[in-house]
Amino acid sequence: MKTIQMIVALSLLMIAQACETEIPETDVDPPTFSIQISGDGFDETFDQDTDFDSFQLNLREGSEYTFLISGADTGGLKRFEVYFAPDYIQMSPNLGGNWARTSLSALTDMLYWTGNASSPLTGTLLNGTFIADGDSVSSPITFYLTDFGGSEGSSNATGASLNVYSGNHTTEVIYF
Numbered sequence: 349m350k351t352i353q354m355i356v357a358l359s360l361l362m363i364a365q366a367c368e369t370e371i372p373e374t375d376v377d378p379p380t381f382s383i384q385i386s387g388d389g390f391d392e393t394f395d396q397d398t399d400f401d402s403f404q405l406n407l408r409e410g411s412e413y414t415f416l417i418s419g420a421d422t423g424g425l426k427r428f429e430v431y432f433a434p435d436y437i438q439m440s441p442n443l444g445g446n447w448a449r450t451s452l453s454a455l456t457d458m459l460y461w462t463g464n465a466s467s468p469l470t471g472t473l474l475n476g477t478f479i480a481d482g483d484s485v486s487s488p489i490t491f492y493l494t495d496f497g498g499s500e501g502s503s504n505a506t507g508a509s510l511n512v513y514s515g516n517h518t519t520e521v522i523y524f
Contacts, residue, residue: 367470375423375498378506381491387413390519396506403523404511407480411519417474419461421495424468426503429492430459436487436514441476465496480514487512 382395388411394400407413419428432439434457443449446461461472488509497503513522 369422369424369468369470371465371468371496372423372498373500375495375501375504377422378504379419379421379425379493379495381417381419381428381493381506383510384416385413387411388519392521394510396508398508400508400510403521404513406517406520406522407512407514408519409480409483409514409516412477412479414477415475418471419493420471422470423498424463424496425471426463426494426496428461428472431456431490433487436480436482436485437489437512438479438481439476440478441474445472447472447474468496480512482514484515485513487514
């Protein structure tokens with residue numbers, strides 16, 4: 349049943365991703381995002397309304413997880429960035445569309461999507477897999493999104509960091 353739900357959600361997001369929009373004159377609403385992580389008996393979705401400071405995500409070292417990331421803004425999504433430490437979170441994203449990957453340093457990689465103001469889209473999505481690596485290692489996954497801010501304004505931004513701890517333990521969310 350979860351597979352069917354994932355396929356339906358992915359299909360809806362792909363349709364939404366292709367929606368062109370117009371940049372409004374004024375845009376005061378920041379972009380939204382979500383990340384669904386599943387694997388090792390775990391399936392959870394986090395979004396911009398999640399209190400990321402109240403928990404950590406414990407991942408089992410060596411386990412493979414699937415992810416689905418989405419970002420959206422009704423006035424047009426300008427940029428979506430995902431930062432992670434490749435030594436501890438070995439990402440294998442299915443890059444396509446405007447998604448790309450770059451190494452910022454020996455410690456940080458970034459997945460990023462860039463919108464186009466002359467043909468703005470309401471959003472994007474990215475899926476793939478990753479393996480948690482490192483025994484007793486804490487390494488965040490950080491999200492940063494901006495919109496076009498309207499034709500007369502400056503960009504609105506949304507950001508969050510998912511605290512990830514990998515080791516020899518059960519995959520679960522631990523609240524502080």
